[in-house]
Amino acid sequence: MTTTADERRVTEAAPTGLFIRGAWRSAQNGATTKVEDPATGEVLAEVADASPADGMDALDAAQAAQPVIAAMPPRERSEILYRAYRLLHERADDLAMLMTLEMGKPLAEARGEVVYASEFLRWFAEEAVRIDGGYQVAPNGQTRFLTIREPVGVCVFVTPWNFPLAMGTRKIAPAIAAGCASIIKPAPQTPLTMLAFAQVLADAGLPDGALNVITATDAGGVMEPIIRDGRARKISFTGSTPVGKKLLAQAADKVLRSSLELGGNASFIVLDDADVDAAIEGAMIAKMRNMGEACTAANRFYVQRGVADEFARKLADRMGALKVGRGTEEGVNVGPLIDAKGRDKVVDLVADAVANGAGVALGGEPQDGPGYFYPPTVLTDVPENSRLNHEEIFGPVAPITVVDSADQALAAANATEFGLVNYVYTRDLNQALRIAENLQSGMIGLNTGLVSNPAAPFGGVKESGLGREGGMVGIDEFLETKYVAIGFSG
CATH class of the missing domain: 3.40.309.10 (Aldehyde Dehydrogenase; Chain A, domain 2)
Structure with a gap:
């Protein structure tokens, strides 16, 4: 099978480094890993292969960016997501080609995934400005209840290879809408699509460090220290049930908010x-x-x-x-x-x-x-x-x-x-x-x-997972409710 000039252009233009603090860089130890075309077995590109030290650097970056994105007015976060939505459509052909080359799905389906993925950006752009709170009179009339919705904090995302763009936007979009910085590790088989999307968000004006992308073949060695550190406050994983159970056990150590979309039958x-x-x-x-x-x-x-x-x-x-x-x-x-x-x-x-x-x-x-x-x-x-x-x-x-x-x-x-x-x-x-x-x-x-x-709650029961992604409840996974009791004398 002959590689076309268009295919070469798309793969050569794709980022291949780690994306940390809004910048592209190599792994600290210089390691790389190959990405292959499953239709031919040929190597498409080599991307940085993160070490545990790179993972902790990404966590440092997210932690530093957390107060910045949390303090942004909701409308500004919404506008970033809208700009990213428009950029996805402008770059749809190249993103679809890149996805097809590294994952195998037909171009028509890849284009459909770009549209599907973009709708999470648009949906949560609209949800960003609708984060609610409340004011309530206590039953005895002597106190007032104030409820505030706040970002949960730094989030850790692990995504699969089968929908390399949509599974990312389904997590990243509500995190941005809620005011959470994040770290994402895409599957080693399909990192190029997520790396290209990181550039989309940077071009849309996302603050440096609000999204950090680490590509790694040693998933456990890189991700477990991040999860057990305690500074990240939420993990969201899409993948197999056995891996989900391991991550849930690790998250329990620091009681991280957990969303798991696991196996199906x-x-x-x-x-x-x-x-x-x-x-x-x-x-x-x-x-x-x-x-x-x-x-x-x-x-x-x-x-x-x-x-x-x-x-x-x-x-x-x-x-x-x-x-x-x-x-x-x-x-x-x-x-x-x-x-x-x-x-x-x-x-x-x-x-x-x-x-x-x-x-x-x-x-x-x-x-x-x-x-x-x-x-x-x-x-x-x-x-x-x-x-x-x-x-x-x-x-x-x-x-x-x-x-x-x-x-x-x-x-x-x-x-x-x-x-x-x-x-x-x-x-x-x-x-x-x-x-x-x-x-x-x-x-x-x-x-x-x-x-x-994107407008419906996605998720399962039993060993298919915890939590829901998308829909009106999708942003709740990224928010904490704070209650303030106010003394009232009348």
């Missing part, structure tokens, strides 16, 4: 009375967005027997029509998986299901050649005990299990330690509400395959 329920064609459209979004590499991806398909054959046939037809290839190529719908480890996991999960009796309606075999590609795959009659029904797939595989009733589907959907999102297709309103009220998850897509929206 979303069910996609299709009942006999569903509009099957609408369910197929929803399944294509819920399953194939980001090549299935999303915590919200439909992981388990529970289809009632009366429509199971039709649903499987139509889903295989739609997924089979998708074009697999490098995300920068014209007409490509499905890019590579993030790395060899991710592809090998999908291979193992499919092999386990087939060994346990699942049928293969489409795909099922990894592709040869460079890059970490796996074809769209539809499996039928997947046994409930298959690993596919209990582990996140993070790939373009749709495992279908036939059920005989809505109650059976509901029980199967809840039989997991995760509870991020579930999808339900039915035209019976009473049935829909009954299932929605009994599904153990933080979000539900009812006759839709897309739940993510």
Whole structure:
């Protein structure tokens, strides 16, 4: 595969250093780490590889900037976010290209992520000027209660590789709106997009040190000292449940405010009375967005027997029509998986299901050649005990299990330690509400395959996480409520 001049221009223009105190610099020990194109395995760039000393320098910078951003009038913080919103749109093509090169998703999806990410900036620009407080008369009339909302303080963010821009803006935007300085560590597979966004915020006028970006392969060695130091007062993490549990344990030492958006195992329920064609459209979004590499991806398909054959046939037809290839190529719908480890996991999960009796309606075999590609795959009659029904797939595989009733589907959907999102297709309103009220998850897509929206609260229950991001409650995670009792003599 030949690298184009446009691709070279975008990667060569991307920052590759640590961003601390509003300036770009190398790691103190001079270390670097390679970023590769998952479609080819070729090296795109080398970025600074932070040491623990670099991490503490970033914490010093954030701590120094905290009183500066906290003292800024809300309208000024709002205007910074608005300017960043506009700059994202001006630089959308280059950001999308950069994201596709380091992560693999097709350019059309990358452009969609830029728009999605920018909406968090616009939403929290509007929330910045609506931070409320209160004044209340005590029940006995002898005291007055004054409540003040204040920034929680320095925040620490750790973001994943699958949505390298949106997962950053979803955390950074409310932090700025609330008046919090922050440190962010993007995933080592996809640092370039976040580094480019740091430059966007600098160009938008964010005070030096209010955002610090550290890229590091030794995540534990760099982040644990920051978390245990005590000067940071909040941690927000998006990623796997095992890593989230480790970070939560570290945060407990200094009682940091914690927001965790962790693993998912979303069910996609299709009942006999569903509009099957609408369910197929929803399944294509819920399953194939980001090549299935999303915590919200439909992981388990529970289809009632009366429509199971039709649903499987139509889903295989739609997924089979998708074009697999490098995300920068014209007409490509499905890019590579993030790395060899991710592809090998999908291979193992499919092999386990087939060994346990699942049928293969489409795909099922990894592709040869460079890059970490796996074809769209539809499996039928997947046994409930298959690993596919209990582990996140993070790939373009749709495992279908036939059920005989809505109650059976509901029980199967809840039989997991995760509870991020579930999808339900039915035209019976009473049935829909009954299932929605009994599904153990933080979000539900009812006759839709897309739940993510900056104006809605995103988050899960059980081992899928703590807290909510986005929506009117999203800024609450970055604010403390202070109560002042005022003596009153009348």
